[in-house]
Amino acid sequence: MKAVLVLNAGSSSLKFALFAIEPELAEHPALSGQIDGIGATPQFNAKSAAGERFEEAVPTTSSSQREQHRDALTHLLDWLAAHNPALEIAAAGHRIVHGGDLFSEPVRLYGHIMLKLKKFVPLAPLHQPHNLNAVQAISAMAPDIPQVGCFDTAFHRTQPAVAQAYALPRKISAEGVKRYGFHGLSYDYVARQLPSVIGDKASGAVVIAHLGNGSSMCALRDGRSVASTMGFTAVEGLMMGTRTGSLDPGVLLYLMDQKGMSSKDLTNLLYKESGLLGVSGISQDMRTLLASAAPEAMEAVDLYCYRIARELGSLAAAAGGLDALVFTGGIGEHAAQVREKVAKLSGWIGVDIDPEANAAHASRIDSPSSKVAVAVVPTNEEGMIARYTVDVLGL
Numbered sequence: 160m161k162a163v164l165v166l167n168a169g170s171s172s173l174k175f176a177l178f179a180i181e182p183e184l185a186e187h188p189a190l191s192g193q194i195d196g197i198g199a200t201p202q203f204n205a206k207s208a209a210g211e212r213f214e215e216a217v218p219t220t221s222s223s224q225r226e227q228h229r230d231a232l233t234h235l236l237d238w239l240a241a242h243n244p245a246l247e248i249a250a251a252g253h254r255i256v257h258g259g260d261l262f263s264e265p266v267r268l269y270g271h272i273m274l275k276l277k278k279f280v281p282l283a284p285l286h287q288p289h290n291l292n293a294v295q296a297i298s299a300m301a302p303d304i305p306q307v308g309c310f311d312t313a314f315h316r317t318q319p320a321v322a323q324a325y326a327l328p329r330k331i332s333a334e335g336v337k338r339y340g341f342h343g344l345s346y347d348y349v350a351r352q353l354p355s356v357i358g359d360k361a362s363g364a365v366v367i368a369h370l371g372n373g374s375s376m377c378a379l380r381d382g383r384s385v386a387s388t389m390g391f392t393a394v395e396g397l398m399m400g401t402r403t404g405s406l407d408p409g410v411l412l413y414l415m416d417q418k419g420m421s422s423k424d425l426t427n428l429l430y431k432e433s434g435l436l437g438v439s440g441i442s443q444d445m446r447t448l449l450a451s452a453a454p455e456a457m458e459a460v461d462l463y464c465y466r467i468a469r470e471l472g473s474l475a476a477a478a479g480g481l482d483a484l485v486f487t488g489g490i491g492e493h494a495a496q497v498r499e500k501v502a503k504l505s506g507w508i509g510v511d512i513d514p515e516a517n518a519a520h521a522s523r524i525d526s527p528s529s530k531v532a533v534a535v536v537p538t539n540e541e542g543m544i545a546r547y548t549v550d551v552l553g554l
């Protein structure tokens with residue numbers, strides 16, 4: 160039976176899912192999992208649709224991160240062939256974080272398209288190089304498998320020009336220094352689920368909060384993106400697991416001029432040492448922080464929620480109102496305390512949640528008196544990529 164392999168390659172992880180496409184595309188993967196710890200000690204985890212769990216170390220001959228990525232993919236393909244011989248990989252679909260202005264739709268990946276996508280590596284240093292390496296590794300190992308790239312930026316190309324602009328001199332803007340927005344595969348998936356969860360409000364003014372390791376929010380009208388908190392890179396906007404989110408650019412000038420920090424130091428600071436991890440000094444993981452008694456842990460969580468509530472006001476302005484607020488992503492789907500704190504700060508705009516529904520992670524958590532529908536919708540970036548891949552290739 161034919162299947163689509165979906166890959167989402169991050170800096171130190173390779174997430175995968177295998178979806179059967181016969182007789183039609185399956186809603187849930189037959190197998191899914193990830194290889195974590197690439198660059199250190201890679202570890203493979205997977206689960207089957209039947210609930211079987213697998214865990215093993217990934218043998219690697221190199222300490223280089225690039226080679227470990229390749230070893231991880233070889234391990235994955237061998238493992239899939241051994242564990243699911245009935246499913247033949249007919250295509251591969253990739254999450255590619257940056258498609259710039261060039262791609263507003265998923266595309267089949269050929270050599271000339273890969274060259275264009277390489278140009279975006281400096282704009283998404285944590286994601287793009289790994290996304291592209293995964294495509295190249297599959298081409299080398301299995302050149303006959305067609306591959307499709309699905310972009311995090313594509314969903315936001317419907318935004319009006321004013322939402323994509325920075326107040327920079329025209330020459331710099333014309334070179335492509337503008338707001339692209341990310342997490343588009345997640346927003347696209349969630350937006351498609353909304354009519355069945357919030358009815359007619361799905362076509363009104365909606366804000367979706369994708370709260371994971373990377374966190375962002377998107378304002379939608381008629382199910383289309385009109386504004387987002389992430390901009391030129393995936394560091395703008397909300398506070399994240401290890402990223403600052405928006406920061407006065409004057410802080411960077413100060414750190415360069417007065418503290419002698421280089422661009423490499425600043426990249427580490429902005430992407431890897433800040434956010435929940437930096438503010439708490441404890442962890443980037445929301446579960447750990449919510450379970451901690453340390454005041455610094457709660458300070459980090461409070462700042463995270465405050466930033467979400469501030470951006471909600473800004474996005475409601477961009478959408479021209481607020482009919483619905485939707486939570487998704489690892490934190491949005493599972494952290495009832497985060498949703499509760501955000502809702503408390505957002506009473507002024509008509510958000511009120513039902514504590515029991517919230518604690519139960521129900522799909523609708525607004526109280527009967529709430530003016531705004533409040534929903535929890537699990538995201539499915541992998542399912543969205545499988546759908547796009549089947550559609551682009553006509554499988």
Ligand SMILES: Nc1ncnc2c1ncn2[C@@H]1O[C@H](COP(=O)(O)OP(=O)(O)O)[C@@H](O)[C@H]1O
Pocket residue numbers: 370371372373400443444445446447449488489490493494
């Ligand atoms: N039950 C839970 N309660 C609170 N936070 C959770 C829970 N499950 C996952 N999370 C948080 O979700 C975040 C990871 O989100 P996820 O969307 O999986 O990330 P990624 O961006 O890596 O895909 C982590 O901060 C994790 O602590």
Ligand SMILES: CC(=O)OP(=O)(O)O
Pocket residue numbers: 169256311341342371372373374393
């Ligand atoms: C774009 C982005 O931030 O992605 P992730 O949430 O996977 O880090």
Ligand SMILES: [Mg+2]
Pocket residue numbers: 371372373
């Ligand atoms: Mg994510």
